[in-house]
Amino acid sequence: MLLTAKYVIPITSPYIEDGAVLVRDDKILDLGPASQLKDKYPMEEVRDFGLSALMPGFVDLHTHLGYTALRGMFGDLPYADWKRHVLHTEPFFTEEDWIDSARVGALEAVASGITTIADISASGVTRIPAQEMGLRARVYYEVLTTQKEHAESVVHEGLEKIERWKDECGSDLLDFGLAPGPVYGCHPSVFQAIADVAIEKNIPVAMHLAGSQEEADFIRYGSSPFGVHVSEHEQGKLAAAYPPWLPAGTSPVSYVSNWGILDVPGILAIHCVHVDDRDIGILRDKQVRIGYCPRINAKLGMGSMPLEKFWAAGLTIGLGTDSPAAVDTTDMIDEMRIGLMITRATSSERFVQASAKNALRMATIGSAEALGIDDKVGSLEAGKQADIIAIDLHNSHQNPTTDPESAVIYTANQDNVKMTMVAGRVLYDNFVHVSGCDRDAIIDRARALRVRIREEVSDDALRRSLIEHAPQDKQDRYNR
Structure with a gap:
């Protein structure tokens, strides 16, 4: 099939006005001016998207889709408070709840x-809805323990899980990796154990790193509000289990580097907000790939990643939407726009690298490079997978325009996406899901889940308040 549109944006080459992309099976075979490709392939069926931009599908470098049902529950909270509230809801989710939320x-x-x-x-x-709906996905299993003696066992348990999931899914669209837990909830021996396994077996690794001031203070000074996440019993274990040189008097980047995790080839570090020039040097020397999530950083007051310094250091940078429980929407266009504006507002080089073109690169080929899959996706090139989207540009607020890259960034949003194709299969067409999923049923289940979670969390908060304020001899009646 020959897909045509007013604009074709390949990402790795200049955009084509009145362009076309030839798709056969799951691959892109050719692209160029529509008139030339129509002459070259006269028997090919043509589908014209009109005043739209055809471009590679977005590669969302960092998500937590299981938290989607929590969107809007904890608005206007700073990071540490938001994190506590989210973690408090987790025990109320069943496995099926997590699946429905991720759907x-x-x-x-x-x-x-x-x-x-x-x-x-x-x-x-997330592997389940990704496979159901035909998405391409990498699913990282998070591994954490505060106890040194359990580090190797939890890592090997995680390894067994991802190997089993890979066998079960049997799809080229899905692969799996490991992710150590956050530094405030994870014994550093976990970092070393994951590094050893990942290097030996060539397993992808991603981790949250230097995302908040609380995390930086925990490593440097040994103090953190995150101690409230665990019981007094667990806090005691944590304090006893961490090495004697904590507080380390150093940065999170230096800390995890000392434990070998940054030696994993192609490791992905998410956030990297609280970093200095020495940290950037470590990230550069270790060839760490960076995940930029500007909306959650801004909304939760986490800080701003020094994007221009990372660009100057030659680091590979991609873009992620992070948690819907914080940013509410899974909107890569919004992520690009906000990230670009934050960088322009804070960078001395704001009009050199902070451009619409580079924002699009981060959301596509940059994220693909960060995942090590840029040989397959991230740009429109002959031989690559046909992961293609069409963005409608015909609305009044989008016209007139002569720069489709800027139009996508500054005038579009997720509602302007009119077609989504993965590996040559159309999943979303003319603003309608066509992958066979029951959209209404999925949303209804998520709404019911949301109501139940709110009620159970509210009841539990009341119970804990009663225990806290009741006389000692009355506490047992509530502690059930």
Whole structure:
């Protein structure tokens, strides 16, 4: 099939006005001016998208789709408070709840023009809706323990899970990796154990790193509000188990580097907000790939990643939407726009590298490079997978325009995505899901889940308040 549109944006080459892309089976065979390709392939069926931009699908470098059902529950909270609230809801989720929540996130991803997701969770359930809806995905299983003696066992348990999931899914669109837990909830021996396994078996690794001031203070000074996440018993274990040189008096980047995790080839570090020039040097020397999530950094007051310094250091940088429980939408266009504006507002080089063209690169080929899959996706090139989206540019607020790259960034949003294709299969067409999923049923289940979670969390908060304020001899009646 020959896909034509007013604009074709290959990403790795200049955009083509009145362009076309030839798709056969799951691959791109050719692209160029529509008139030339129509002459070259006269028998090919043509589908014209009119005043639209055809471009590679977005590669969402960092997601937590299992949290989608929590969107809007904890607005206007700073990072540490938001994190505590989110973690408090987790015990109320069943495995099926996590799947239903992730299904809503996957629905939105497809409708937003996202063709690849990289998801981190302690459940791995995103693999299920990703496969159901035809998304390309890398699912990282989160491994954590505060106890040194359990480090190797939890890592090997994680390894067994991802190997089993890979066998079960049997799809070229899905692969799996490991993710150590955050530094405030993870014994550093876990970092070394993951590094050893990942290097030996060539397993992808991603981790949250230097994302908040609280994390930086925990490593440098040994103090953190995150101690409230665990019981007093667990806090005691944590304090006893961490090495004697903590507080380390150093940065999170230096800390995890000392434990070998940054030696994993192609490791992906998410956030990297609280870094100095020495940290950037470590990240550069270790060839760490960076995940930029500007919306969550801004909304939760986490800080701003020094994007221009990372560009100057030659680091590979991609873009991720992070958690719907914080940013509410899985919208890569919004992520690009906000990230670009934050960088322009804070950078002395704001009009050199902080351009619409580079924002599009981060959301496509940059993220693909960060995942090590840029030989397959991230740009429109002959021989690559046909992961293609069409973005409608015909609306009044988008016209007139002569720069489609700027138009996508500054005038479009997820609602302007009219077609999403993964490996040559159309998943979303004319603003309608066509992958066979029951959109209404998925949303109804998520709404019911949301109501139940709110009620159970509210009841539990009341119970804990009663225990806290009740006389000692009355506490047992509430502590059930």
